Amino acid sequence: MQTITFIGNGNMGLSIAKGLKGKYNIEVVGRDMEKLDAFEEQLGTKVDKYLIDNFDITDKTVLFCVKPANVEEVGKKLKGKARVLFSVLAGTSLDKLKKHLKSKAVVRTMPNLAASVGASMTTLTGDHRFRKEAEALLGAVGDTLWLESEKEIDIATALAGSGPAYLALIAEALADGAVKQGLKREDAMATMKGLFSGFGELIQEVHPALLKDAVMSPGGTTAAGYAALEDGNVRAACMDAVEQAYERAKEL
Numbered sequence: 001m002q003t004i005t006f007i008g009n010g011n012m013g014l015s016i017a018k019g020l021k022g023k024y025n026i027e028v029v030g031r032d033m034e035k036l037d038a039f040e041e042q043l044g045t046k047v048d049k050y051l052i053d054n055f056d057i058t059d060k061t062v063l064f065c066v067k068p069a070n071v072e073e074v075g076k077k078l079k080g081k082a083r084v085l086f087s088v089l090a091g092t093s094l095d096k097l098k099k100h101l102k103s104k105a106v107v108r109t110m111p112n113l114a115a116s117v118g119a120s121m122t123t124l125t126g127d128h129r130f131r132k133e134a135e136a137l138l139g140a141v142g143d144t145l146w147l148e149s150e151k152e153i154d155i156a157t158a159l160a161g162s163g164p165a166y167l168a169l170i171a172e173a174l175a176d177g178a179v180k181q182g183l184k185r186e187d188a189m190a191t192m193k194g195l196f197s198g199f200g201e202l203i204q205e206v207h208p209a210l211l212k213d214a215v216m217s218p219g220g221t222t223a224a225g226y227a228a229l230e231d232g233n234v235r236a237a238c239m240d241a242v243e244q245a246y247e248r249a250k251e252l
Helices: 011-020 033-043 068-077 094-100 113-117 128-139 150-161 163-180 185-202 208-215 221-231 234-251
Strands: 003-007 025-030 048-051 061-064 084-087 106-110 120-126 142-146
Touching: 003 011, 011 025, 011 033, 011 113, 011 120, 025 033, 033 048, 068 094, 084 128, 094 106, 106 128, 106 150, 113 120, 120 128, 120 150, 128 142, 150 163, 150 234, 163 185, 221 234
Parallel strands: 003 025, 003 061, 025 048, 061 084, 084 106, 120 142
Antiparallel strands: 106 120
8 A cells, every 4th residue: 555644643634544544554753752642543543653853755655734834844854855745734835835845746735624534625736747646645535626726725725624614613503593492402413413414415416596495485484594694694704704714824
């Protein structure tokens, strides 16, 4: 099996590793051996673990998943030149990655936390020579979409990368609304989970506007609830969330 070298052992790296284990050999590089041990324990399989100081990346396939602010610092600790570097860093440009890290090729990727259950929506851009390899690698943890510019991947980051947090807020709020009206917490949570599970299947086949219209009968319960969402400017707030996340991605 091909070996993937993870530089960084945070939540995103762990999520991707969970999706890749059994399909690739995994080695992980970080600053603290205790944290690397914890990464291995949470992953549930043996991995090769290395401290980052003077780690040699020569000819390795690297999945780079440190914090964006640490790119320069981490780059100084590595030696050698990678075969290819796949970065999962939000808002970190190809130029910045090439400036601080030595690699024959660089591809930006933006998976989300659903990678841990093989259901990420991952966007990609960068060196076209590695498009198929990037799609195969990240395709092991969900769907992929190759984009033609860094502007597009920053916008997609604001949607799919940050999206799980937005949907988590909505899921929690809907369950809280049911509890407020008198449904038991465990029943509200079970109902919400079933809702999201079924919706995830439906949205693959039906346009959102058509799905909404199919549920909303004249003068019915859905129409009343939908009107409340419009009164609360939920649509505008969602659009603003994507805009603000995109602006932040550009700042990074």
